[in-house]
Amino acid sequence: xxxxxxxxxxxxxxxxxxxxxxxxxxxxxxxxxxxxxxxxxxxxxxxxxxxxxxxxxxxxxxxxxxxxxxxxxxxxxxxxxxxxxxxxxxxxxxxxxxxxxxxxxxxxxxxxxxxxxxxxxxxxxxxxxxxxxxxxxxxxxxxxxxxxxxxxxxxxxxxxxxxxxxxxxxxxxxxxxxxxxxxxxxxxxxxxxxxxxxxxxxxxxxxxxxxxxxxxxxxxxxxxxxxxxxxxxxxxxxxxxxxxxxxxxxxxxxxxxxxxxxxxxxxxxxxxxxxxxxxxxxxxxxxxxxxxxxxxxxxxxxxxxxxxxxxxxxxxxxxxxxxxxxxxxxxxxxxxxxxxxxxxxxxxxxxxxxxxxxxxxxxxxxxxxxxxxxxxxxxxxxxxxxxxxxxxxxxxxxxxx
Amino acid sequence: xxxxxxxxxxxxxxxxxxxxxxxxxxxxxxxxxxxxxxxxxxxxxxxxxxxxxxxxxxxxxxxxxxxxxxxxxxxxxxxxxxxxxxxxxxxxxxxxxxxxxxxxxxxxxxxxxxxxxxxxxxxxxxxxxxxxxxxxxxxxxxxxxxxxxxxxxxxxxxxxxxxxxxxxxxxxxxxxxxxxxxxxxxxxxxxxxxxxxxxxxxxxxxxxxxxxxxxxxxxxxxxxxxxxxxxxxxxxxxxxxxxxxxxxxxxxxxxxxxxxxxxxxxxxxxxxxxxxxxxxxxxxxxxxxxxxxxxxxxxxxxxxxxxxxxxxxxxxxxxxxxxxxxxxxxxxxxxxxxxxxxxxxxxxxxxxxxxxxxxxxxxxxxxxxxxxxxxxxxxxxxxxxxxxxxxxxxxxxxxxx
Numbered sequence: 001x002x003x004x005x006x007x008x009x010x011x012x013x014x015x016x017x018x019x020x021x022x023x024x025x026x027x028x029x030x031x032x033x034x035x036x037x038x039x040x041x042x043x044x045x046x047x048x049x050x051x052x053x054x055x056x057x058x059x060x061x062x063x064x065x066x067x068x069x070x071x072x073x074x075x076x077x078x079x080x081x082x083x084x085x086x087x088x089x090x091x092x093x094x095x096x097x098x099x100x101x102x103x104x105x106x107x108x109x110x111x112x113x114x115x116x117x118x119x120x121x122x123x124x125x126x127x128x129x130x131x132x133x134x135x136x137x138x139x140x141x142x143x144x145x146x147x148x149x150x151x152x153x154x155x156x157x158x159x160x161x162x163x164x165x166x167x168x169x170x171x172x173x174x175x176x177x178x179x180x181x182x183x184x185x186x187x188x189x190x191x192x193x194x195x196x197x198x199x200x201x202x203x204x205x206x207x208x209x210x211x212x213x214x215x216x217x218x219x220x221x222x223x224x225x226x227x228x229x230x231x232x233x234x235x236x237x238x239x240x241x242x243x244x245x246x247x248x249x250x251x252x253x254x255x256x257x258x259x260x261x262x263x264x265x266x267x268x269x270x271x272x273x274x275x276x277x278x279x280x281x282x283x284x285x286x287x288x289x290x291x292x293x294x295x296x297x298x299x300x301x302x303x304x305x306x307x308x309x310x311x312x313x314x315x316x317x318x319x320x321x322x323x324x325x326x327x328x329x330x331x332x333x334x335x336x337x338x339x340x341x342x343x344x345x346x347x348x349x350x351x352x353x354x355x356x357x358x359x360x361x362x363x364x365x366x367x368x369x370x371x372x373x374x375x376x377x378x379x380x381x382x383x384x385x386x387x388x389x390x391x392x393x394x395x396x397x398x399x400x401x
Numbered sequence: 402x403x404x405x406x407x408x409x410x411x412x413x414x415x416x417x418x419x420x421x422x423x424x425x426x427x428x429x430x431x432x433x434x435x436x437x438x439x440x441x442x443x444x445x446x447x448x449x450x451x452x453x454x455x456x457x458x459x460x461x462x463x464x465x466x467x468x469x470x471x472x473x474x475x476x477x478x479x480x481x482x483x484x485x486x487x488x489x490x491x492x493x494x495x496x497x498x499x500x501x502x503x504x505x506x507x508x509x510x511x512x513x514x515x516x517x518x519x520x521x522x523x524x525x526x527x528x529x530x531x532x533x534x535x536x537x538x539x540x541x542x543x544x545x546x547x548x549x550x551x552x553x554x555x556x557x558x559x560x561x562x563x564x565x566x567x568x569x570x571x572x573x574x575x576x577x578x579x580x581x582x583x584x585x586x587x588x589x590x591x592x593x594x595x596x597x598x599x600x601x602x603x604x605x606x607x608x609x610x611x612x613x614x615x616x617x618x619x620x621x622x623x624x625x626x627x628x629x630x631x632x633x634x635x636x637x638x639x640x641x642x643x644x645x646x647x648x649x650x651x652x653x654x655x656x657x658x659x660x661x662x663x664x665x666x667x668x669x670x671x672x673x674x675x676x677x678x679x680x681x682x683x684x685x686x687x688x689x690x691x692x693x694x695x696x697x698x699x700x701x702x703x704x705x706x707x708x709x710x711x712x713x714x715x716x717x718x719x720x721x722x723x724x725x726x727x728x729x730x731x732x733x734x735x736x737x738x739x740x741x742x743x744x745x746x747x748x749x750x751x752x753x754x755x756x757x758x759x760x761x762x763x764x765x766x767x768x769x770x771x772x773x774x775x776x777x778x779x780x781x782x783x784x785x786x787x788x789x790x791x792x793x794x795x796x797x798x799x800x801x802x
Contacts, residue, residue, distance in 0.1 A: 019544050019687050029611075030543035032723065124541070130688040132541030139540065140525070140533030142431035143420050143708035210430075269694060272673045279692075286420050286705040287531040290695030291680075293670055295688065304687040307544035315723060322433065322716060 002035045002314045005062040007084055008075030009042040009055065012098050012125070015303025016072050017051055020310075027307060031314035038068055041075075059084055063091055070313045072306055073097040078105050089113040089121060096309035098125035098302050104199040104215045107206065108327040120321040122309035127200045128153060128278045130301025131294035132308070137207050137282070138323050144284030146208045148248040150401075153200040155276035155296045156184045156191035157223050157243040161261075162274045165231050165240055171224060183276060193222035194259040197245045204280065205247030205257050207323070211330035213247070213257055219335045221260040229345060230396055233363055233372040237343075239263045240271050241398060254331040256338055263343050264401045336381040341400040345370050350393035357386040370395055403436045403715045406463040408485055409476030410443040410456065413499050413526070416704025417473050418452055421711075428708060432715035439469055442476075460485055464492055471714045473707050474498040479506050490514040490522060497710035499526035499703050505600040505616045508607065509728040521722040523710035528601045529554060529679045531702025532695035533709070538608050538683070539724050545685030547609045549649040551802075554601040556677035556697045557585045557592035558624050558644045562662075563675045566632050566641055572625060584677060594623035595660040598646045605681065606648030606658050608724075612731035614648070614658055620736045622661040630746060631797055634764055634773040638744075640664045641672050642799060655732040657739055664744050665802045737782040742801040745774050751794035758787040771796055 004020065006013050017037050020027055028034045039056050046052040062068055071088040073095055075081050081102050085095045090113060097103060103110075103123045114121040124134045128151070137146070152158050156178060163174040175192065178184035190196045202215035223243050234241050242264050248256045264271050269291050273279040278296025283289050295301040312321055346354040348369050355362070360375035375383065387394050405421065407414050418438050421428055429435045440457050447453040463469055472489040474496055476482050482503050486496045491514060498504065504511075504524045515522040525535045529552070538547070553559050557579060564575040576593065579585035591597050603616035624644050635642050643665050649657045665672050670692050674680040679697025684690050696702040713722060747755040749770050756763070761776035776784065788795050 023544055023546055023687060026546050027544050029725065030723070131691055132537045135541045136533045136537060139713060140536045140706075140709050142712040143424055143428050143705045145424055145427050267673070267675075269673055272668070272670055274668075284705065286424060286701040288696050288699075288702060290532055290693070292691070292693060294691030298689075300687045301689060304544045304685065305541075308541050311543045312540060322431070324430065 002031055002033055002069060003038040003067045004035060004070045004072060004310055005039040005041065005068045006037055006072045006074065007041045007081070008073070009040050009044070009046065010074070011299045012074040012302050012306065013040065013072070015299035016074060016306050019300065019303045019307045027311065031311045033314065035310070035314065038065070063087055068093060069317060070094045070096065070310050072310060073099055074306060076101070078102050082106055085110055085121070086113060089117055089119055092117045092119050094119040094122065094313035096122040096306050096313060098306055100126035100199045100203060104202040107203065108212050108325050111323055111325055112327065115320045118318055118320060120313050120316065122313060122321065123203070124309045125302045125305035127203050128280055128292065128294065129296040129298060130305045131278060131280065131292050131296065132305070133280045133292045134207070136292060141282065141284055141287065144286055146249065146282060146284050148246070148283045149204045149208050149280060150244055150246045150270070151200070151204065151280035152242055152270055152273045152278050153245050153280065153296060154191055154197040154243060155278060156188065157197070158273065158278070159183045159276050160192070161223060161226065161241055161243065164226065164228065165235070168228050168231065170228060171226060192224055194220040194243065197243060197259045201245035201247055201257055201259055204245070205255055206325050206330065208247055209249060209255055209330045210324040211326050211328050213255055213330045213332065217332050218257045218259060223261050225396060226261050226398070227396060229370065230398060232365055233343065233345065234263055236365055237363055237374070238266050240266060242270060244270070244401070250333050254333040256333040256335065258335055261398055262401045263398050268401065338380050339377050340380070341377050342375045342383050342397055343400060344373050344375070344387060344397040345395040346373060346390060347393045347395065350390060353393065354390060357389065374400070403432055403434055403470060404439040404468045405436060405471045405473060405711055406440040406442065406469045407438055407473045407475065408442045408482070409474070410441050410445070410447060411475070412700045413475040413703050413707065414441065414473070416700035417475060417707050420701065420704045420708045428712065432712045434715065436711070436715065439466070464488055469494060470718060471495045471497065471711050473711060474500055475707060477502070479503050483507055486511055486522070487514060490518055490520055493518045493520050495520040495523065495714035497523040497707050497714065499707055501527035501600045501604060505603040508604065509613050509726050512724055512726055513728065516721045519719055519721060521714050521717065523714060523722065524604070525710045526703045526706035528604050529681055529693065529695065530697040530699060531706045532679060532681065532693050532697065533706070534681045534693045535608070537693060542683065542685055542688065545687055547650065547683060547685050549647070549684045550605045550609050550681060551645055551647045551671070552601070552605065552681035553643055553671055553674045553679050554646050554681065554697060555592055555598040555644060556679060557589065558598070559674065559679070560584045560677050561593070562624060562627070562642055562644065565627065565629065566636070569629050569632065571629060572627060593625055595621040595644065598644060598660045602646035602648055602658055602660055605646070606656055607726050607731065609648055610650060610656055610731050611725040612727050612729050614656055614731045614733065618733050619658045619660060624662050626797060627662055627799070628797060630771065631799060633766055634744065634746065635664055637766055638764055638775070639667050641667060643671060645671070645802070651734050655734040657734040657736065659736055662799055663802045664799050669802065739781050740778050741781070742778050743776045743784050743798055744801060745776070745788060745798040746771050746796040747774060747791060748794045748796065751791060754794065755791060758790065775801070
């Protein structure tokens with residue numbers, strides 16, 4: 001019998017209990033022995049809840065119970081969640097989490113503690129919700145030198161961009177619609193400014209290189225400046241706009257990491273990832289491209305990923321499941337030195353100026369007072385200098401994949 | 402030090418040696434210890450080859466060498482490959498294979514032998530080439546009751562259908578082109594008649610239910626009867642045509658398994674899987690839909706998957722990696738009892754007859770002497786009776802996803 005404690009009885013926590021209980025025959029078979037939720041830690045009481053009798057308020061009960069071998073940390077935040085995770089690991093209990101903020105911030109430290117104590121720190125649900133992507137990296141792409149990871153890892157922004165593209169609607173209108181549907185928070189900043197995607201990218205690119213990519217050092221740009229005009233040009237060019245979290249291993253061993261909106265061809269597999277779906281596109285030196293697609297959020301998909309980690313821990317009791325993510329900082333490349341193509345939108349009156357500054361391809365749409373320009377490949381720094389020089393004539397710019 | 406033997410020095414075998422040797426630092430780090438190819442078994446000699454000195458002709462050398470703990474069976478076929486795999490497992494050596502024919506035929510038996518002898522039988526490369534899909538099923542979707550698997554698992558037919566769709570070219574012309582490019586065999590039957598996809602479906606659907614799905618009992622239809630006319634109608638309807646390997650768990654616990662061309666909406670994630678790429682779309686009861694996409698064939702992608710299995714075995718020496726596939730036969734549902742929608746193409750002269758027989762939606766294309774009909778959902782058996790009754794007036798039919 002494997003006994004599990006769930007920390008936090010919110011959306012994901014109640015999902016974890018639901019998956020373990022309602023898929024119990026499947027879960028127990030996979031784990032190799034019966035699995036049971038012994039404790040649910042929460043500040044609140046749940047007298048009406050089916051599992052209300054398992055709710056406790058004191059973490060030390062869990063910590064000191066030798067029967068509990070696996071702890072699910074699904075409370076969020078980097079305060080108590082960090083303390084509890086650390087204490088559990090130090091007590092030899094494996095920890096499985098969906099807490100991307102904590103993983104991005106303290107991942108390598110918690111992994112090291114797990115190794116010291118013969119248990120595991122697992123975080124499949126921290127990126128891409130229910131999509132298996134962490135385990136594929138850690139136990140399937142193990143013969144690969146991973147060259148890049150590129151993902152649509154935030155459902156809220158992907159929903160907004162999908163609606164803007166399909167309905168020609170404004171950012172603000174779609175955001176309000178998303179808030180009504182519960183796809184966006186009342187304070188949407190973490191999503192629309194790219195911070196959530198940034199944390200997930202820190203995790204993915206750390207696993208790519210095996211060193212620590214600090215989320216606070218990743219260049220991050222949100223989607224608030226994307227307009228319906230941008231989508232009109234994208235469509236005419238056979239492209240769409242996606243918020244991508246992109247990490248690339250450069251030849252000198254440094255990592256180019258960036259979260260930003262990108263123009264991407266309609267024929268690219270990531271272009272068909274719509275609404276709240278997520279996908280992570282990974283390129284390895286032997287395998288080439290592979291992609292992992294699915295529900296990037298939601299109670300049961302996320303809970304299913306947490307429980308799959310619990311099952312892995314149950315199968316590997318007394319050992320540490322390998323995960324290469326050292327505390328040593330990865331070297332991050334300056335984005336100003338990178339080279340790529342850009343799309344920019346410019347007032348029609350400044351055409352001569354723009355054409356002189358940017359070699360590339362012009363795209364005109366009927367009845368508009370601006371035009372689009374797809375530049376040849378150029379350096380980020382040179383692009384920005386020239387773009388700034390256009391002053392008010394420059395109406396917007398988006399990088400190309 | 403992990404010492405490996407590679408059985409068969411053909412395309413995949415030489416790829417396996419190349420991946421282990423040229424990605425050695427990655428591979429050894431992942432495995433937790435240095436990995437080395439000690440023997441290559443082949444009937445031929447390779448005096449000019451960089452690894453020619455490791456070639457041996459006698460399997461007993463490998464079998465009796467206690468240093469060899471993992472064997473890669475990449476020779477193909479179900480004769481010697483079966484004997485060698487069995488003997489290796491009986492000697493406690495784990496076996497990793499890309500041989501889908503052998504896995505489909507003897508998978509549960511070889512898995513049972515591995516369990517008895519504390520080693521593992523691994524076959525990630527047998528489905529979807531380099532795409533991680535077997536391990537995601539066996540170690541990521543472990544909290545799920547898997548409800549369906551649906552995949553594009555044959556690169557040759559997907560290449561042919563993609564070209565037919567994009568170029569409006571005939572099956573025969575594209576097949577010849579594919580043969581010239583090396584994407585199709587000179588005898589293309591195993592691919593174009595769906596037999597290759599059928600074996601892969603047997604493996605996927607066996608893992609879905611944990612029982613044995615016999616490939617010889619799977620309804621299998623190839624792509625040889627798909628025409629440019631079908632693609633013209635598909636395009637007009639916002640759809641495309643794909644050869645799908647589909648396994649579905651029915652409510653009574655039986656499995657509906659079928660390989661056949663299907664019409665699929667352009668907005669379905671599988672619709673964008675083009676050329677030689679493969680993808681497997683899996684639906685679970687908690688996670689919902691997820692999809693795994695990548696290179697379904699090719700020397701290095703396939704070899705990378707074999708080596709990822711070798712690494713898993715190295716990490717799990719002395720234990721058996723869990724895989725639920727019992728020898729007990731799964732119950733297969735009769736396809737005649739299933740219900741779905743169909744597309745049929747009928748001579749214009751038989752319109753009244755067809756409309757009377759099939760409630761549904763008519764699609765007419767200008768300048769053609771036939772018309773298309775998308776039926777409402779109906780039983781396979783009823784459909785076929787009515788379709789046969791149309792005699793020569795019926796020009797073709799394709800199921801809808």
